[in-house]
Amino acid sequence: MSTDAVVGPAARAQRGRAVAASATTSRHRIRRASRLGGSVVLNVVLYALAFACAFPFLWMLATALKPENNALTNQFFFGYHLTWSNFGQAWHFFPFGRYMVNSFIYSFGGVLVVLAASTTAGYAFARLDFPWRERLFSLYVATLLVPATVTVIPLFLLSRQLHIYNTYFGLIFPVSFSAFGTFFMRQFFRTLPEELRDSAKIDGASEWWIFVRVMLPLCRAGAAVLAVFTFIFYWGDFLWPLIVTQNQNLYTLNLGLSEFQSQYGGYWSYMMAGCVLTVLPAIILVISLQKYLVKGLAFSSFGGR
Amino acid sequence: MATTTSAQNHAGATGSRRSGSAPAAPVGTRPARRDTKAAIGFLSFNVTGFTLFTLIAVVLSVYISLFNWPLSGGRTSFIGISNYRAALGSYGFWRVVLNTLYFVGVYVPLNLIVSLTLAALLGPRVHAIKGKPFLRVVFFLPVVTPLVASSLAWSLMYNQGGIIDTALGWVGLPAVPWLSSGAWAMPSIIIMSLWLGFGYNMILFIAGITNIPDSLYDSAEVDGAGLFRRFFHVTLPLLSPLVFFGTLMTLITSFQVFVQAFVLTGGGPGNASTTMVLDMYEEAFRYLRLGYGSAIAVLLAIMILIVTAVMFVLQKRLVFYEH
Numbered sequence: 001m002s003t004d005a006v007v008g009p010a011a012r013a014q015r016g017r018a019v020a021a022s023a024t025t026s027r028h029r030i031r032r033a034s035r036l037g038g039s040v041v042l043n044v045v046l047y048a049l050a051f052a053c054a055f056p057f058l059w060m061l062a063t064a065l066k067p068e069n070n071a072l073t074n075q076f077f078f079g080y081h082l083t084w085s086n087f088g089q090a091w092h093f094f095p096f097g098r099y100m101v102n103s104f105i106y107s108f109g110g111v112l113v114v115l116a117a118s119t120t121a122g123y124a125f126a127r128l129d130f131p132w133r134e135r136l137f138s139l140y141v142a143t144l145l146v147p148a149t150v151t152v153i154p155l156f157l158l159s160r161q162l163h164i165y166n167t168y169f170g171l172i173f174p175v176s177f178s179a180f181g182t183f184f185m186r187q188f189f190r191t192l193p194e195e196l197r198d199s200a201k202i203d204g205a206s207e208w209w210i211f212v213r214v215m216l217p218l219c220r221a222g223a224a225v226l227a228v229f230t231f232i233f234y235w236g237d238f239l240w241p242l243i244v245t246q247n248q249n250l251y252t253l254n255l256g257l258s259e260f261q262s263q264y265g266g267y268w269s270y271m272m273a274g275c276v277l278t279v280l281p282a283i284i285l286v287i288s289l290q291k292y293l294v295k296g297l298a299f300s301s302f303g304g305r
Numbered sequence: 306m307a308t309t310t311s312a313q314n315h316a317g318a319t320g321s322r323r324s325g326s327a328p329a330a331p332v333g334t335r336p337a338r339r340d341t342k343a344a345i346g347f348l349s350f351n352v353t354g355f356t357l358f359t360l361i362a363v364v365l366s367v368y369i370s371l372f373n374w375p376l377s378g379g380r381t382s383f384i385g386i387s388n389y390r391a392a393l394g395s396y397g398f399w400r401v402v403l404n405t406l407y408f409v410g411v412y413v414p415l416n417l418i419v420s421l422t423l424a425a426l427l428g429p430r431v432h433a434i435k436g437k438p439f440l441r442v443v444f445f446l447p448v449v450t451p452l453v454a455s456s457l458a459w460s461l462m463y464n465q466g467g468i469i470d471t472a473l474g475w476v477g478l479p480a481v482p483w484l485s486s487g488a489w490a491m492p493s494i495i496i497m498s499l500w501l502g503f504g505y506n507m508i509l510f511i512a513g514i515t516n517i518p519d520s521l522y523d524s525a526e527v528d529g530a531g532l533f534r535r536f537f538h539v540t541l542p543l544l545s546p547l548v549f550f551g552t553l554m555t556l557i558t559s560f561q562v563f564v565q566a567f568v569l570t571g572g573g574p575g576n577a578s579t580t581m582v583l584d585m586y587e588e589a590f591r592y593l594r595l596g597y598g599s600a601i602a603v604l605l606a607i608m609i610l611i612v613t614a615v616m617f618v619l620q621k622r623l624v625f626y627e628h
Contacts, residue, residue, distance in 0.1 A: 039433030046426065046434060050443040053500065057446070059468060060458040072464065074471045113354075121351035130344035136352075143359050147609050149561045149582050150602040153589050154365035155358060174362075177354035207343040236451035238564050239582075243590065254453040258568065261457060268461055275454035286449045290442060 057279065064272040071268040086273040093264055096274055098249065099256040103235060103278075106171050106252055110234040111227050113176040119223060122185025123211055127197060137186075140179035148178070149239065156243050166246045175240050181226055188222035189215060228289055235282055253278040370600040376593035388600035398601070400576055401584040402608075404491060408580060409559045412495050412502070416555055420503040421548070424510030425536055430522060441511065445504040452501070456568035459497045460484065463569070487577035490570045494578055498565055506551040513547040514540060542625040549624045553616050560609050581605045 063071055065082045068089070073080070090096055124130070125137050155174045156165070164170035192215060200210045216223070238254045245251060251259065257274050264270070370388055374381045392398040423444060427437050434440070447455060462469050463483035470480040483493045517540065525535050541548070563582040566572055572579035572587070579587075581601060589598025 042426070042433060043435055046423075046440060049423075050440050053447065054443050056455060056458045056462065056500070057450075059462060060454070063461060072467070074468050117351040117354055120347045121355075124344045124347035128340040128344040128347065130339055130341040133344075139360075140355070143355075143363060145610060145613065146363050147557060147561055147606055149563065149585070150366050150606045151359070151362035153585075153595055153599045153602060154362040154369060156589075157365070157369070157595070158357070158362065173354065174358045177351065177358045179355065179359065182351060182355075207340070207346070211347070232449045236449070236453075238451075238453055238567075239586070243586075254451055257453045257457060261568065271457060272461065275457050278451050278454040282449050282451060283446060286446060287442060290438075 057283075060272050060275050060279065063268055064276045066269050068267060068269045071272075086269045087277070089267075090260075090270040090273040090277075093267070093270060094256050094260055094274075095248070096253070096256060096277060099251050099253045100277065102250060103252040103254070105168060106237075106241065107231050107234040109168065109172040110176055111230045113172055114181045114230045115223060115227060117177060118181030118185045118226060119216060119219070120211075121182045122187075123189050123215055125182065126186045126189035127192070127194070127215070140182055143179050144183065148175075152239060152243060155240075159244055165244060166250060168250065170244050171241060171250065174244070175237070181230070184226055185219065185222060188219045192218055228285065231285065232282060366599050366602055366606075369596055370603050372596045374594070374596035374599075376589065376595050381596075384596070388597045389604070391597065392600050392604065397576065398584070401579050401581055401601075404577070404579055405560060405562070405581045405605075407491055408495060408498075408562055409556065411492075412498050412559050412562075413552065413555050415495070415499050416503050416506060416559075417548070417552060419499065420506035420551070421510060421541075423503070423507045424514060425540060427507070428511045428514035430514065430535075430540075431532075441508065445508055447501040448504040450501065452564040453568055455501055456497065456565050459493075459500075460569050463493055484570050485574060487574050490574060490578035494562070494565045494569055497569065498559070498562065502555070502559075506555060509547060509551050510544060513544045517543045545624045546626060549616070549620050553613065556612055556616070557609055560605065560612070 058076075062075075062077050064086055065077075065084070066073070066075070066080055066086075067083055068086065070080050125133065125140075159165045159170040159174055162170075164173065196214060196218075197210055200214055205214075236254065237252075238258070241250075241252045241255050242258070245255065248259075253274070257271070257278060260267075260271055260274060371383060371385060372381050373384045373387075425431065426434060427441055427444075461467060464470075465480070465482070465485065469483070473480060481489055483489050521539050521543070522535060525539050530538060561582050562580050563586070566578050566580050566583045567586075570578045572583050576584075582605070585598045585601040585605070588601060589595050
């Protein structure tokens with residue numbers, strides 16, 4: 001294998017510079033050799049780290065495919081009969097199908113409410129002129145400083161008072177009005193030229209027509225990023241569903257898993273099968289939408305858990 | 306496009322009070338052609354929900370904390386700051402605060418070291434690494450994984466005689482009573498949290514490093530700066546606004562650590578790994594003392610606000626802004 005194949009552009013650039021400088025070539029050769037050795041070590045270390053990072057997922061899957069009486073052995077895909085029956089067994093203990101439907105309702109419902117609330121208000125704050133606009137917006141921004149967990153107890157009491165406790169409505173609405181989405185969408189609408197709206201108005205378009213047909217399509221990318229992040233957040237959310245639901249029929253996958261742990265914690269293969277079901281949609285989403293995620297990440301509110 | 310706007314906007318996001326107060330449209334210069342009616346239409350849905358579920362909820366959290374408010378349906382009664390006095394005077398509460406500070410104090414620096422190092426290596430400046438996009442995705446996956454599922458997987462791995470103990474045995478290390486000993490419960494939670502958390506900051510910092518102009522690295526190299534000096538003298542200063550943002554977000558979220566403790570240890574053994582949010586949850590929904598639980602929540606919010614304020618003071622000294 002030639003050195004270029006391993007080191008690639010770095011070596012080529014290095015060589016180019018070496019020619020340009022035409023200085024002490026022996027020193028360069030030594031440096032290049034040590035750099036080659038270093039880069040091999042670096043690659044090995046990074047891929048080992050990546051394996052360690054992926055290992056919990058692999059272990060989850062390996063255990064989900066183990067016969068239950070082998071669940072606690074340290075075999076890794078080999079030495080045992082791979083079985084898919086654990087998924088059916090998990091289903092037998094708990095209605096995971098129902099939980100999955102609930103998780104999707106919670107996540108998609110959350111995405112819809114967050115998008116509807118954030119795009120409209122974000123647009124108003126960015127492009128409409130009305131009294132108290134900046135003051136109202138400052139109030140929104142100020143609430144970003146309040147950690148979400150702090151409002152969980154009052155939200156619980158509010159949803160009981162509003163008779164939405166233990167309903168899909170109560171699951172979705174109380175946590176869907178953080179100022180973050182509004183703040184996020186406002187940034188996007190502010191990048192659009194002011195003249196767009198003026199010229200549409202001269203053509204006699206109504207405010208809502210302008211918003212739906214002109215502004216919203218131009219902010220598609222922003223709305224998509226917000227949607228993906230909202231989905232991932234709701235898909236993984238645990239504390240709020242834990243508090244606002246009482247009835248198993250409303251449980252999300254996360255609640256089902258936690259309940260499974262407390263009742264049948266010893267059945268690791270079944271439990272890991274449930275985990276695989278929970279993890280898979282999030283992983284698929286992330287891998288297929290990488291591009292959007294990286295763009296929107298900087299904005300996301302769930303940083304660095 | 307979106308990348309650059311987003312990168313510029315964290316500074317905006319964190320210092321948004323400044324940009325927020327500056328009127329975007331010069332009100333005075335334009336004839337009074339206001340869109341109040343339209344604005345009411347666009348805002349009504351959001352403002353209703355926001356008022357009810359954010360504003361009122363914030364005010365209520367303080368209000369509830371001043372009451373003896375049993376969830377079981379008993380009589381609520383105003384007791385002033387008694388909940389706070391009870392919390393601040395109890396050994397259990399301080400233990401929980403210390404647990405939380407232990408978590409934050411160890412986890413946040415580790416997270417930053419790991420995420421900065423990996424961002425420097427997987428960013429566009431180091432050419433020797435193969436398959437960077439693949440590595441980035443692998444490192445990022447734990448961030449988006451539902452926490453309950455990943456915590457359960459870790460609790461399986463932490464099991465006595467589980468795969469981690471076995472792996473330690475391969476390299477000649479003794480088994481560790483990960484989740485069953487008071488001394489190891491918190492480190493176990495920290496290790497798991499590090500696994501699930503560093504990817505976020507890593508991707509954030511990679512985006513930042515990508516935006517640093519090549520010319521700065523070229524001139525640093527001409528001056529003979531090696532990999533490390535380039536990192537400390539070019540990358541780090543120019544990345545410092547993002548590092549500030551990432552640190553702040555990580556601090557705020559790590560003060561609220563909950564699921565890992567709930568699933569891995571349930572706060573135990575004893576209360577060796579009970580965090581503030583877990584304590585709040587248990588007080589409110591297991592012991593049914595909503596008032597006392599709310600007082601814990603408010604005290605947590607105050608701690609987070611103080612830390613945020615300190616960060617902003619430090620920012621003036623430590624963060625390097627180009628303009």
